[in-house]
Structures are given as C-alpha cells and as structure tokens.
Amino acid sequence: MSRRFLLAFATVGFATAQTAPKQQTVWDGVYTDAQATRGEMAFSRSCANCHALATEGKIPLVGDLFWKSFSQKTVGELLEYVSNNMPNGAPRSLSGDAYQDIVAAMLKSNGFPAGATEVASNMVADAQIIPKDGSTKLPANALVRIVGCLAKSGTDWVVSSATSPERAERARPVGEDATHALGNRTIRLKFVLTKLDPLVGSRVAIEGLLIGADGEDGINVTNVTRVAPKCP
Numbered sequence: 001m002s003r004r005f006l007l008a009f010a011t012v013g014f015a016t017a018q019t020a021p022k023q024q025t026v027w028d029g030v031y032t033d034a035q036a037t038r039g040e041m042a043f044s045r046s047c048a049n050c051h052a053l054a055t056e057g058k059i060p061l062v063g064d065l066f067w068k069s070f071s072q073k074t075v076g077e078l079l080e081y082v083s084n085n086m087p088n089g090a091p092r093s094l095s096g097d098a099y100q101d102i103v104a105a106m107l108k109s110n111g112f113p114a115g116a117t118e119v120a121s122n123m124v125a126d127a128q129i130i131p132k133d134g135s136t137k138l139p140a141n142a143l144v145r146i147v148g149c150l151a152k153s154g155t156d157w158v159v160s161s162a163t164s165p166e167r168a169e170r171a172r173p174v175g176e177d178a179t180h181a182l183g184n185r186t187i188r189l190k191f192v193l194t195k196l197d198p199l200v201g202s203r204v205a206i207e208g209l210l211i212g213a214d215g216e217d218g219i220n221v222t223n224v225t226r227v228a229p230k231c232p
C-alpha cells in the first residue's frame, strides 16, 4: 500500500518536471505588427534625430550594436533601459505606451517575428534576447562575469573550470558564485593589474570585457573577487 503511494508520488514529480515551461524568447512573437507600426511613428518623432532603426547611420539600433548591448538580456530590460535613459537628455518624457511601441519597432527592425500579443511591461519581463540558433555566446567587448579556479599558465593568469561568460549586470542571488556548478572552459586573463598570487587555487569571480566573441582571446579584467578558498 505505502509502496504504491510512493510510486504514484514519483510519477507526479516526473510529469511536473516534463512540463516545466521553457523560457520565452524574442522568437516567440512578443509584439504585434500594428504595435510596431505605431512604434515606428513614435520613433521618428522622438528618436530619429540621433538614431537609425537600421544597421547603419546615426547610432544604429539594429544589428551588431544591438547584439553587443542586448544579447542575453530580456525585452523587459531593453524596455527599462530605453524608458530610463532615452531620449538622451529627456528620460521618461514619453508615455509608457510609447516606449513599449518603440521597443516593438526595434524588435521588428532586428528581424524578430511578430505575434499575437503586444510588448507590455508585465508580458516581456522574461522574454530573452538570443539569436535564432539559441547560441548564448556574447560578442566581443561585452562586460561579463565568469567563475572558476585561478591558476597560472606560463606567465599568464588563467581561470580553469570556468563557467561560460555571462552578462555582468545580471542580478545574482547572494552566495550563488560560491556554490553553483563550474564549467569546462579555460579563459585567459589580460591586463591584470592587481597581484593575484595569494588567490592561486581559490574559486574566483572575474569581471571584465570580452576579448573576441565568447572570450576566445581572453578577458580584459576589471575586477577579481575570491568567492571560496578552495577550487573546484
């Protein structure tokens, strides 16, 4: 009797894990065509003096620059950035609807598909901005954070068992760096100004700018923190 109960319980647990919702992305249709059209008009009035909704022109908001600033962030963060900082010199001067419409126009210009729901602050908070192939690699010059074991390789500092570079700005639960699983990368540290010898063999968090896409040529280090005395 009790054994059957346990089995039933285990099955329920399994079913729940199977149907856990997958994170929404910009490829799921998070704006409508009508909204993007309104956004293009608002953009010409309030943004076009300084920006182009194209890959070239004045501070372009499409293509490489868009990816450099916003890949791995969410549409909610893009909306927040634009509302809190733009138009440059007059942040928060447009209505909430106008900002949402303009973000829809930006998504359309960057090639993401329209859908049946509009960009609205409560709808897009978790919609991730990632390339269609799902790659989570960040472009060169992005400000990132990695966690791993500090070591020396010849005359260079490296981080072994390193996690993949993530946006440094992402909010992290306190203590997460000390406990989460490490990765399998070895990432070179460049332009290290502080003396790191006392940290060899410890678990460190590194912040800095990616040199080469995905940090293939290393990280230009701005900050080193010891998060645990032992590593891995």
Ligand code: HEC
Pocket (backbone or CB within 6 Å): 043, 046, 047, 048, 049, 050, 051, 059, 061, 065, 066, 069, 082, 086, 087, 088, 089, 094, 102
């Ligand atoms: C008076 C000129 C001006 C106006 C008008 C303006 N911007 Fe900007 N915008 C800038 C400047 C300058 C930057 C770069 C700021 C920085 O890097 O600190 C910028 C940066 C941005 C970025 C970040 C670009 C990136 O690749 O990191 C976005 C997105 C943006 N603006 C959107 C808008 C939107 C949407 C509007 C209209 C609501 C707007 N801007 C109006 C001058 C302007």
